[in-house]
Amino acid sequence: MPLVAVLAACGGGSRADPTPSPSPTASVTDARTVTTEPEQAQPTTSSVPATPQSSASSVPSTTAAPVVLEPLTGLPVRDEASLLRPALIVKVDGHLGARPQYALDQADVVIEEIVEGITRFMAVYQSSVPEVVGPVRSARTQDMLIAPMLDMPLFAWSGGNRKVTALVRKSPVVNLSASSRGLKGVWYRTKQRKAPHNLLARGAALFAGAPETSHRPPAMFGYRAPGADPGGRDISGFKVAMASTRVQWVWDSKRAAFLRTSDLKPHTVDGGGQIGVDNVVVAEVRYRPSKADPNSPEAQTIGSGKALVFTLGRVVVGTWTRAKTSQPWTLTDKEGRPISLTPGRTWVELATPARLTIIDVGVKPNEVPWKTK
Template identity: 35%
Template structure:
């Protein structure tokens, strides 16, 4: 009888361990996918900064100094944005239904908050290979995409992985109310040296160029207009006809705008309404227009491998330098070129 009692006790303990493991698994999966549908539990309910925790280490035990990339919502109801003016590079991507989302890359400085944060796409994984193991902050992803994110050479940071990193703004409606506290993920800005892997070159403008003070790029359900402001040596940005400013009133004003013509094709992923997520190919080659100093420069772009940076050159192979300051790279379908 004593032996039977011990066996029953062991089975009871094993059942408890199994149940606990299932519960943990469900919570983890929920935290990863919540932002994908716009639902999920509130991550936090206040904007007040919290103490800066030590970011989680890499497998080797050390955290490398690399860029922070944040997937930012760009639906009209998600504007104005927070922290967008501090980004070094902003990539504009087409998503389902012809809408757009932004991928903001931070190296020079980290703002107090960034958002609203939304879900990642397959395109992001190839695009971010240009950086050395970046940290990717995103609200979630489709279930089928999560294994690809886990295998990608980056530090994935969805809600729930680092305590206090995300909060939900009480004055905005979900899913456009999720914000990131960057310092919870990255202890300090890595500096501009972390951007050298992009292949971008900065310096004096190339010879020539055509005067062009306004440029509009259209997606099926979104448009961006960049207007040169000579008094500020920057481009004023308008999204869907409305001037882009941050929540604290700062204008979003890049020094360089790159209109990069790329191939887009259907992916193997769909949103909750059945719309296909377009896949934007950023490896390969093609044409581009570089806008700086109120002029437009014809350029060629080339990125042979995912781990390579993207080079922008003239037809003679000379670098097309960017102006010092924020860079916007608008990824648009090659067939849409005017």
């Protein structure tokens, strides 16, 4: 389907490639579309061709067709199939036995949450389809407080206790449990890992489980126009204690990305290098015992709290707010202005308060202590 034929129906999209070269006349109209107004007597620079002029018109058009952006990265659409693709959430194992994970670096957004003493990931895919993803693990009640913001996403998980399973079934998600019937060619266990850290899923087969009514998700964040100042102050990175998991992100100017270290080792993916992302959003939240299992923590992601947004080698301090499960987080700075992200991949840390330490410019990470209490 030609890209221009579905612009009106979709309204946005992108993928996680480097930020495109800025155009001096480009203006961001929302988190999903960019309108380009070319200068007089110059051809359009838009990646989407303008609609051909009618031969009966003697007045040339001065406005190019909008560039469609991916909703979860803010980058221009490269894969036209993503214009109609829903979001896919995969519950990925964070245990040491699950590392290196598969395709965790390909997710548009990763939400890291505390489970029983360690962390687990909600890896969200939409702009591209991973070949294999995992290891896949079970869900928690806190997942159903987050998933609805993606408007009926596909939800892939290994299973859960009776109460969690009942909650997933009645929540506004497409249930793609490993125990679900009718899914063909999705799940398999690799012999390279030990159970329960060896359940993998084929990305294309998961997306094939989407119903005909599925649609692309709304944007989760707002993104800056190319060349816009992100605000905040320069930093080298930060450390945050997520239960017993020690997470560190350090800005790499050569890769123009924050690189992840987990439990004092570079966090890598199977067959690839160290995980790097364009943005890290730290949302300080409270955890309460889950009603499904008192030993399972549940992040309280409705309400408000402190937010630290790490982007382009800087940190912007502000507040996150969210009124209901169907809405995304709103990020504002100390003056109440919206905080915009760098187009690209984003990692969200659902951290408990007072567990984060900034690594200032010129300071070595090993000189910065962990805040564990």
